[in-house]
């Protein structure tokens with residue numbers, strides 16, 4: 001009999017089989033060695049914290065609960081929308097995470113019994129924890145924008161969680177005739193990836209300029225200011241004059257309702273009938289945060305900035321986009337940095353030791369065109385219980401940098417994506 005090497009498909013199939021058998025398991029809690037750390041969410045924050053914990057203490061049992069069989073990354077997904085790369089370049093398996101000795105529990109975490117320190121996965125598998133780390137990313141606030149519900153998102157995609165929505169928006173742009181109007185609506189703060197809507201607008205503008213030059217793009221914004229604003233706006237003047245228009249909050253940019261039947265975005269000042277409408281709606285922490293009681297009335301999760309332990313429920317830590325992290329923006333870089341700090345703190349707390357005060361870095365690149373990159377960076381530390389940017393620690397790309405520097409920053413962006421995804425999933 002010949003033996004075949006295991007392929008990615010085999011791995012995913014065995015994860016599915018595991019999920020199916022888990023669903024058939026009797027309901028009592030799975031027997032676990034103590035202490036045990038359970039992580040919910042295998043994205044930039046969750047996969048990073050699980051792997052960092054294993055690196056710090058290879059004997060510590062760590063279970064990672066993840067709803068999807070493979071991870072689809074948002075960074076660089078704007079390139080997929082603009083036809084510059086395939087969605088497969090965004091997808092990563094959990095093979096290497098499992099190879100580290102982390103137990104992958106496929107399924108959706110539905111409930112947390114904080115008294116019994118037990119997490120319920122799927123239709124009843126129970127996982128006991130000593131420390132629970134929640135890294136569920138974001139959910140859409142489906143009740144925040146009149147007219148925008150799940151069926152509306154099939155007509156007016158948000159594409160703010162990468163995957164099918166990303167492809168839907170790309171297909172709509174490809175199907176649009178030259179001369180069409182594309183409208184992006186950008187939400188008020190806070191939301192996932194503050195520069196993301198403007199990078200998306202830039203790359204869609206690049207697509208229109210090269211493929212459908214009679215078309216127009218409008219950004220309707222619920223804000224008067226945005227990340228890397230001067231750099232974006234200077235680049236738009238240079239690269240996309242007459243093609244891309246930004247309408248700020250005070251100029252009537254806030255979208256107050258949508259009408260999916262006609263692809264219409266409504267503001268207090270008028271109506272915009274789009275050929276392609278990309279609605280980036282208001283957001284909140286992933287639903288499990290609310291179910292666990294760690295989200296406050298804002299929908300996000302207050303945390304201790306030294307340990308990332310919830311300020312509302314003991315023994316539960318929250319990292320990544322779901323947190324209220326003071327000045328730190330919601331980015332994959334931030335999620336990875338928070339994961340490392342949280343892992344070090346959890347390892348110390350399990351030994352009864354006091355975690356030291358951390359410093360965390362964020363750097364965020366954006367592409368304004370395939371060969372035109374810009375960045376923002378900052379270093380943060382806890383000040384009076386809030387993660388605060390250290391004065392003078394960061395900044396943005398130089399406003400008057402020549403084009404070869406912009407081109408170099410575009411290659412840095414590409415290297416950053418390769419480095420972080422290979423650190424987290426490779």
Ligand SMILES: Cc1cc2nc3c(=O)[nH]c(=O)nc-3n(C[C@H](O)[C@H](O)[C@H](O)COP(=O)(O)OP(=O)(O)OC[C@H]3O[C@@H](n4cnc5c(N)ncnc54)[C@H](O)[C@@H]3O)c2cc1C
Pocket residue numbers: 040041042043044045046065066067068071073074075076077078107108109110135136137138159160161192193196200286287288319320321322330331332333334335363364365366
């Ligand atoms: C268009 C776009 C471009 C971006 N570009 C950049 C960029 O260039 N640089 C950058 O640093 N950041 C970028 N970001 C932001 C980045 O994607 C997020 O900040 C990052 O993904 C946050 O990581 P996270 O782990 O908190 O959430 P995620 O990466 O979303 O991971 C959450 C995971 O939790 C799982 N999950 C959720 N709930 C449950 C549950 N109940 N049970 C089981 N599993 C669950 C999900 O399936 C998912 O795998 C971009 C975002 C967008 C939308």
